[in-house]
Amino acid sequence: MRHLEQLNTLEKIDSFIAENQMSFIYITQPNCSVCHGLLPQIQELMERYPKIKLGKVDAASVPAIAGKFSVFTVPVLILFIEGKEYLREARIVHLDLLEEKLNRVYENVAE
Numbered sequence: 001m002r003h004l005e006q007l008n009t010l011e012k013i014d015s016f017i018a019e020n021q022m023s024f025i026y027i028t029q030p031n032c033s034v035c036h037g038l039l040p041q042i043q044e045l046m047e048r049y050p051k052i053k054l055g056k057v058d059a060a061s062v063p064a065i066a067g068k069f070s071v072f073t074v075p076v077l078i079l080f081i082e083g084k085e086y087l088r089e090a091r092i093v094h095l096d097l098l099e100e101k102l103n104r105v106y107e108n109v110a111e
Contacts, residue, residue: 001043004056010064013057017080020053022109027057027065027076034091035075041095042077048099049106052079081109 004026007013017023026042028035039056046054059065059074069078071090079087079102087101 001040002046002054004043004054007055007057008061010062010068013055013062013065013068016053016055017083021082022049022052022106023055023080024052025055025057025078025080027059027069027071027074027078029059029074032074038075038093045095045099045102049102052106079105081105
């Protein structure tokens with residue numbers, strides 16, 4: 001399973017997005033059972049996309065993330081390509097649909 005880099009400040013989040021051509025951020029909260037159940041599945045899925053850098057943000061530790069990325073619920077999964085948001089999934093994530101979307105984006109960008 002792939003490791004997600006812990007991002008605990010807005011500055012770290014911004015530099016993580018800016019420094020990586022493809023970056024994926026998993027936004028969670030400590031009391032979210034859906035977040036905790038989904039995380040290992042996301043880590044396993046992301047094994048197929050080695051060029052995407054993975055980050056994790058605890059919204060309780062970085063409450064400003066809600067305003068910065070318009071986060072109203074958790075979990076939120078956001079894929080950035082060259083600093084721009086390309087894909088967003090929130091709350092109930094269908095892994096098969098997420099994989100289809102990732103495949104389309106990854107094939108075009110990773111080449």
